[in-house]
Amino acid sequence: MQNAHYTALEAKHASLESRIVEEQARPAPDLAMLADLKRRKLRLKEELSSLQ
Known part of the structure; x- marks a missing residue:
């Protein structure tokens, strides 16, 4: 389950x-819009890091 979640976040x-x-x-x-996209990308990156 966690692997699927990680893969979805990477996508x-x-x-x-x-x-x-x-x-x-x-x-x-x-x-x-660029600022918002970059903020969202950073949040995902942080979440990905916490799952490793």
Whole structure:
């Protein structure tokens, strides 16, 4: 069960990274959205670290 949870968190983390890269590539990135995405990614990273 924990392995499935960890894998799901990794997938969400990768998805957020992809969205961050996409937003940064735009000519006028939404800085508020970028900040939110980065905050969410950091929370996931912390949760992943706590599960190891």
